[in-house]
Amino acid sequence: MKEATTAHIRPLGLLLTLVQGLIGLGLVGCSDDDTQDPCEQVESRCDTLGSKSCEGDTILVCGRAPSGCLEWLPSDRCPTGLACFGGSCVCDDECVPDTTGCEGNTVVQCAVTSDGCLLWEEMVDCAASEMSCDDTEDATCVVGAGCGNDLLEPPELCDGTDLGGHDCLEQGFGGGVLSCNSSCDGFDTTACVPSPDCGNGTIEPPEVCDGSDLGGADCQSEGFHGGELACRANCGAFDTSACDGFCGDGTLNGPEQCDTNDLGGETCETLGFISGALLCDAGCLLDMTQCSSPWQMSSCWIEAPSPMATAQESSLLPITGQVSIVGLTDQSNGPNPDPLVWVDVGAGPDGSDPVQSPATWTWYPAFPLSSFNHPSDDRYEGDLLVPPAAASPYDYAVRVSVDAGQSWSYCDLNGGSYSPADAGDLTVIP
Secondary structure (H helix, E strand, O other): OOOOOOOOOOOOOHHHHHHHHHHHOOOOOOOOOOOOOHHHHOOOEOOOOOOEEEEOOEEEEEEEOOOOOEEEEEEEEOOOOEEEEOOEEEEOOOOOOOOEEEEOOEEEEEEEOOOOOEEEEEEEEHHHHOOEEEOOOOOEEEOOOOOOOOOOOOOOOOEOOEOOOOOOOOOOOOEEOOEEOOOOOOEEOOOEEOOOOOOOOOOOOOOOOEOOEOOOOOOOOOOOOEEOOEEOOOOOOEEOOOEEOOOOOOOOOOOOOOEOOEOOOOOOOOOOOOEEOOEEOOOOOEEOOOEEOOOEEEEEEEEEOOOEEEEEOOOEEEEEEEEEEEOOOOOOOOOOOOOOOEEEEEEEEOOOOOOOOHHHOEEEEEEEOOOOOOOOOEEEEEEEEOOOHHHOOEEEEEEEEOOOOOOOEEEOOOOOOOOHHHOEEEEEEO
């Protein structure tokens, strides 16, 4: 399992990160004759420093990139069982404690994850013993009687009153009663009825749509990347035949980084790793957990402010950290950026451990300091958005990943194994 809140993805932005780093070093840039603000051309531009948003299950933070522009920068990726909402990882509970149920022909029970979230956990695969899952009371495996037992069992599409959640609306009607045919391999729509007002161009219950009136829906709201959504002739459902692409169709399109086995030609090696198997997760984001990094973390520590700081809430507090990575930071006296190396600055409750309580810490990206020259170390600086004074004091720290966020090393003031007692102390004033 990926390390909580840290396995965030900055894929396909790796090249952009390098380019931005070169800009920050003054190696490339725009001429003085340019009159247009270059930040206006940045696709990932944001307006309010420190604000947060979501992209799938990844938290984005509005930060100042090396180019000087405010851009949406990946911060954390919500782990399994947590969903990104409003810029935070929240529980995406699936069930109620101490309950069981059926997922297909599998008995599942409601389990509490390490993050305190409730998820269904597989208990017994009934199909393995040619049985069916029955959740009439407590879920259990039973011997099925086949078609006609009001229990949906593979390869049945429905069985008696068990329609598998299907209804007349899904079949393209305005309402009515859907039933199952006698062979359990199809639906009986004879009792489904069209909407009496279908065709007047205005949605009226129980219509889903009517002509060009789609109720604000479009292909994107129906799970596709684009195209033209239409209404079926019976006003009971949308016609998505002209919609284009969706996550899971096996073809890389839209905003996807990958789709099933279509990785867009990317491999662990093309992303800077030395070996491994690049995967695609259920959200069509590149999964680099099986890739091996060429870098090995040596040491890191908080350089400044040290050992404490006082700042006003909602202000920006620059925090710098010193990083030593074997074979990388000793390549030259200046900065040695690499797309696999990510450095963040963050803050959390006083005395807390960011490894044990990751959800209580907030992290912001840091960038190499071009003015720092050292034969074996690099120095990074990031702006911490100072948290509310009401919960003061806080701890602050630095963290470093050498594998694009798959794992992290946490850095205190002393540079050894991280200890909350050796974190920076932050006092916040209103």
